[in-house]
Every structure is written in structure tokens, then in C-alpha cells.
Amino acid sequence: MSFIEAERNWYPEGVTRCGLGKFLGWLTILSAVLAFGVVAALFIFIFGIGVTGMDNYFGFGLWITFDLAVIALGAGAFFTGLLRYIIRIDELKDIINLAVIIGFICYSGAMLILTMDIGQPVRAWFGYWHPNVHSMLTEVIFCITCYLTVLIIEVVPLVFEQKQLNKIPLLHHIAHNFHVVMPLFAGLGAFLSTFHQGSLGGMYGVLFARPYAFREGFFIWPWTFFLFVLSAIASGPCMTVLVCALMEKLTGRQLTTYRVKSLMAKIGGTMLLIYMVMKYLDTWAWITNILPKAGLTFDQMFYGMIYGKWLMFLELVVCILVPVIFLLVPALRRRPAFMYWACILNCLGIIINRYVFTVQTIAFPVLPFDSWMTYAPNWAEWATTCMILAYGGIIMSLAYRYLPLFPQEVRLNK
DSSP, rough: OEEEEEHHSSSSOOOOOOOHHHHHHHHHHHHHHHHHHHHHHHHHHOOOOGGGSSSOOOOOOOHHHHHHHHHHTTTTHHHHHHHIIISGGGGGGHHHHHHHHHHHHHHHHHHHHHHTTOOGGGGGGGGHHHHHTHHHHHHHHHHHHHHHHHHHEEEEEEEEHHHGGSSSHHHHHHHHHHHTTTHHHHHHHHHHHHHHHHHHHHHHHTTTTTTTOOEEEETEEEEHHHHHHHHHHHHEEEEEEHHHHHHHHTTTTTTHHHHHHHHHHHHHHHHHHHHHHHHHHHHHHIIIHHHTTTTTSSSOOOOOBOOOOHHHHHHIIIIIHHHHHHHHHHEEEEHHHHHOOOOOOOOHHHHHHHHHHHIIISOOOTTOOOOOOOOOOOOOOOOOHHHHHHHHHHHHHHHHHHOOSSHHHHHOOO
């Protein structure tokens, strides 16, 4: 048996895939981007993060913006798992595997980014062994680590269900037993992810010396705690829909029904509506209450093009109000162009939100002798960010080729 024939035996039952040469060519492109990012990462590890665009003023930059964005966009894993296994929306069984893989890629990629952002990777274990119990970042560290562990557990049965691996009795029984207890892990994952999503927002909301991000709160939580949770569960399902649509476009095969994608988009639109109400109320309270108490005005929060008011308009109107209309009006949602554009705008809005909270918050001059500062990521930051995207592309490509990611694929393409 030739290698090519042997490789075909690893495909999911009843499906076809592109030729091995084309697949290896695709992996070569992604691997080249990955390798370039690894070189940049080694450059950073050797010479320190001083070689990046960050400095003593901008301790947060592209990495944290990207980190917070992918964590939010990967929230489709815990929210879809909650809806599928706890609330029992059976239609989501056709897309739950994809949501879990996306979540795993996003969270593992975020952990890889953090190893560079801490400056000294050899001390990465300090956050676990010497935790600052007064810091929200401690909760973030433990929650994101525990939730990544949960995601790995959720991915294990999918890997063991691979046609050849499933022939091994031990792996077959492990996969079956994991499926039995999956509601437990879905609930645990939802709990952990909710708190670390909220803590990421709470970290900004307690910065009383940073008026762009500071918020008053509910008991011990600033409003940003709840806003980050809501924005994540609004964007996560839409991210899953977009990835599914992209994979269908690249493979030329129908991987799930439009009904399932429309249901996911509707769920994301419903959560986005709740988030929109909360976000608009938060923005109004910030303008009329928090800023005047700090002796500041709304106009002072913006500067030039890079920190202009257009970003707020783009986020609050184009990327929230427009997608809500497109996703919740049935006649519009039934049209693919409207639904996919709404999902794109929804995800873009989350990226903008994380950018302004990360960069614009720090750029604002908080002392009399300060002035607006500009942050520009350099090649090393872009290369390592693209490295994570390439890593995600490789994982997703291998998962689609060899794992039963879409059990309904055979039926839909007969």
C-alpha cells in the first residue's frame, strides 16, 4: 500500500479530501508564516520585549489586544457547549465540534502569546507559585489555565473518534465515557470562562487613574466585568459561523446546514442586543457621570485620527446596531449576504472594543505634564501575531482532514 493510499485511510468515514500534494502545499504556506513568527519569538526571548513597539508607557499593545480579541471570539466554545449540553439545543450538535476546536485554538494561542508578553518566559510559573491574591490578573491566570484544560478534555474524545484511533479499545472507551460526562465539562467550562472573561473587563474597570476605562460598578464588579462577558458570548457564535462559512468556501463542500448557521447567528444577535442595551447605558453613564466627576469632558477622550471619535461611532453603531438589525430580522437573516456581513461586523466590533480599552486607555494623558502618546507595533509583534494565526490554520486544517469534525458532511454532500 502506498503512502497516499495509507493516508486516505485516516480520513473520516465516507468523505473525500483534496490531494495530498495540494494539502501539503497549503501546510507549507502556513508553516512558513509559523516559522517566521518563531524566529521573531526567539528574537524577543533573547533580546527582551524592548525590541517591540512597547515601552515604559505602553506596557500593553498589539499582543494584549489580539489576546483579548481571540479569547472573546473563542467564547463560542463555552457558550455553544452550554447551549448544547446544558440547555439541550440539539440542532447545535452539527457545529459543536467546530466550536470546541475554535475555542481550543483561541485559548492555546492566547497562552502562547502570553509567554512572550510576560517578558521572561522562564518565570512564567511565578503567576502560579507566587500569585498576587489582590490582583484580578491572578484570577485570569488560573481561570484561563483551567478552562484551557477543560477544552483539551473536550477535544480528546473528538481526536479518539478518529477512524483509526477508534479501533483501539482503550481509546474507544475513553472517548465514549468522556461523551457521557460532557455536560459536566460544559458547565465547568462555562463557569470558568464567564469569570475570566469578566475579570479581563474588570481589570480595566478598576483603573481609576485611567478615565477612558474606569467604571463604577455593581457590588465589587465594575460594569466592564459584565460588558466583557456579554460581548464575548455575542461574538463567539458569530465567529463560529464565519469559520464554518470560510471552510465551506475553501473546500467547496457543505459542512452544515444554513439553518444551523442561522440559528447560531440568531443566538449571537440576541446576545448582541442585550450587550447593546448595556453598552449604550454604560456609555451614557460614562459621559454624563464618570467623566464630569473626574473633571473631564467627552471631547478630551479623543485625539486625532488614530484615537478619534470615529472609532466609537464604528463600534457602537456600525458594529453593534447594524448587526443586531441584520441578525434579528428574519427576512434579513435568511439572506446569506446580510447574515455573514452582520457576523463580520459583530466580530470587528469586539476587536475595536478590545483595542480602545487596551491602547487608547493608556494613550490618554493622565498627568498635567503628559501628552497623547502613539503606539505602533513593529515587525516582531506582527510576525508573532501572524504566527498564532498560522498555528490556528494548521490545527484547523489537520482537524478537518482527519477528524470527524462534521459528522453530517457525508449526508449533506450526497
